[in-house]
Amino acid sequence: MCRHLAYLGPPVRLSELLFDPPHALVRQSWAPREMRGGGTVNADGFGVGWYPAPGAPPARFRRDRPLWSDSGFAQLASVTMSGGVLAAVRSATVGMPVVESAVAPFTDAGWLFSHNGVIAGWPDSVTRLAGRLPVRDLLTMEAPTDSALLWALVRDRLRANVSPATALVETVTEVGRAAPGSRLNLLLTDGVTAAATTVGHSLWARRDGAAILLSSEPLDGHPAWAPLPDGQLIVASTATLDVIALPNGGRPE
Numbered sequence: 275m276c277r278h279l280a281y282l283g284p285p286v287r288l289s290e291l292l293f294d295p296p297h298a299l300v301r302q303s304w305a306p307r308e309m310r311g312g313g314t315v316n317a318d319g320f321g322v323g324w325y326p327a328p329g330a331p332p333a334r335f336r337r338d339r340p341l342w343s344d345s346g347f348a349q350l351a352s353v354t355m356s357g358g359v360l361a362a363v364r365s366a367t368v369g370m371p372v373v374e375s376a377v378a379p380f381t382d383a384g385w386l387f388s389h390n391g392v393i394a395g396w397p398d399s400v401t402r403l404a405g406r407l408p409v410r411d412l413l414t415m416e417a418p419t420d421s422a423l424l425w426a427l428v429r430d431r432l433r434a435n436v437s438p439a440t441a442l443v444e445t446v447t448e449v450g451r452a453a454p455g456s457r458l459n460l461l462l463t464d465g466v467t468a469a470a471t472t473v474g475h476s477l478w479a480r481r482d483g484a485a486i487l488l489s490s491e492p493l494d495g496h497p498a499w500a501p502l503p504d505g506q507l508i509v510a511s512t513a514t515l516d517v518i519a520l521p522n523g524g525r526p527e
Contacts, residue, residue: 291361
């Protein structure tokens with residue numbers, strides 16, 4: 275059911291998040307500890323988005339292969355630094371395509387987005403929600419997957435100048451109502467702030483000085499790691515970390 279992380283803080287090498295720690299994202303791709311609701315490995319692709327400089331648009335690297343199999347990217351990660359990162363490894367839901375365009379992060383207008391989970395009853399449960407999106411957005415979705423649709427729903431709200439936190443809450447609420455039992459851990463960043471939801475999957479936070487790290491699983495044994503409860507909205511920056519209960523725990527009746 276995927277693993278993802280977001281980092282905000284002083285620039286670090288991508289390898290310090292993805293490869294170097296004992297339980298880095300690369301290890302989570304083949305030996306995850308907290309998978310819930312199906313899936314055993316995250317071998318259906320990986321993606322990394324990072325901000326080369328403050329205020330710069332993000333760069334993105336995606337592949338439809340396991341993270342552990344791409345030695346070229348490992349070398350790139352060892353020399354690439356950033357103070358804003360979003361990365362994910364994918365476990366594709368049965369029936370959804372294993373293609374590069376289906377791998378997070380999705381990006382537009384400076385945003386990076388990832389989804390860990392599944393929309394229950396896909397696609398029939400959310401056809402009405404999809405139908406209210408601009409036709410062009412539907413025609414240009416990167417992949418016919420639940421994660422790509424969730425990004426389209428979030429992005430539509432962001433374009434209407436809704437705050438990142440509100441965009442996630444409204445999306446989780448309407449999808450949870452249309453498709454009960456969905457798992458909706460969403461993660462969104464612009465390189466300055468990050469917003470996330472915990473609906474059905476694990477998410478941990480670690481603050482280390484001026485840095486904040488959100489991750490599906492701790493990368494190491496540092497005592498600062500803290501689990502975030504299910505049914506929460508998280509809004510984080512290098513200075514703050516706010517945890518707010520979602521309406522009805524993110525599982526509307």
